[in-house]
Amino acid sequence: MRKIFGLSCILTILFVVPTVQYVLAAGDEPGEYLDRRVEIWNLFFRLMTVAFVIGAVVSGTLIWLVLRFRESNPKAKPTKYEEAGEW
Amino acid sequence: MSGHSTWPEWVYIGVVVALLVWVGAESWNVERLVDHVPADAEVIKVTGQQWFWTFEHPDGTKEIGELHLQKGKPYKFEITSKDVIHSFNIPDYVVLQDAVPGRINTVWFVPKDTGEFPIQCREYCGLIHYNMRGTLYVEDTA
Numbered sequence: 001m002r003k004i005f006g007l008s009c010i011l012t013i014l015f016v017v018p019t020v021q022y023v024l025a026a027g028d029e030p031g032e033y034l035d036r037r038v039e040i041w042n043l044f045f046r047l048m049t050v051a052f053v054i055g056a057v058v059s060g061t062l063i064w065l066v067l068r069f070r071e072s073n074p075k076a077k078p079t080k081y082e083e084a085g086e087w
Numbered sequence: 088m089s090g091h092s093t094w095p096e097w098v099y100i101g102v103v104v105a106l107l108v109w110v111g112a113e114s115w116n117v118e119r120l121v122d123h124v125p126a127d128a129e130v131i132k133v134t135g136q137q138w139f140w141t142f143e144h145p146d147g148t149k150e151i152g153e154l155h156l157q158k159g160k161p162y163k164f165e166i167t168s169k170d171v172i173h174s175f176n177i178p179d180y181v182v183l184q185d186a187v188p189g190r191i192n193t194v195w196f197v198p199k200d201t202g203e204f205p206i207q208c209r210e211y212c213g214l215i216h217y218n219m220r221g222t223l224y225v226e227d228t229a
Contacts, residue, residue: 003094010098014105033161033197036121037181043117047110054106 124195128161135166135173135186138215140206152221154206156198157228163195174210177223183209198225 069076081087131154132143142150156162166175168186176183177196184194206221 007098010102014102033125033159034120035199036196037179039117039121040181043113046113050106050110 124163124193125161128163128195130163130165131156133164133166133175133186134169135175135208135212135219136169137171137213138208138219140175140208140219140221153224154221155224155226158198158201158225159228161195161197163193166192166194171212172210173208173212173219176207176209177204178207179204180223185210198223201225201227 067073079087130145134141134143139152140154142154144150164175164182164184166184166186167190168188170188172188173186174183175186175194180196180198182194182196184192186192202225204223204225206223208216208219210216212219
């Protein structure tokens, strides 16, 4: 159940929200005389937002991974290889 | 095969692929919008040479180092060079296109604000490249 919920959250964020936004913004399609300054800078800011969000998620995951699986973490337990003395 | 669940990895791959597709699609769409030249755009022939810009209007009028345009009117620049590669740039209007000898590159825009705006060369083209500048004068339509 949790897996399905997680997957639907991701799919919603990735596909449903942008689609709704795209449909709602359909009337805002620039006409013949669009302002290239606006188009180009808006694209730049959108892509920068995505880039920084990805950066935050990736670095956040790495920080969590390092803290959670450090040897000194009270929740840490030996791997099956360590338990068997193989490593 | 390993005994652990691989679904987070597939989700990760899916997210990465979806984001890359989105980035590509957004960029393609903006490029498509920006490249679409209005049919009534006035053609200005822009020629770069060491180290100044020449502009030719449709009526044959030529300007050197300065360009007078009217506010709210679409203009299409046909850009070329007589010697080395230059790059025609109006930073305030995000107009940037290479000027290549033997080739005509195009870019279009509509000046929305009146005033004076710098024009500059954006491709190193020799000793006086730093001073290969011009001025764009945007005037109110009479």
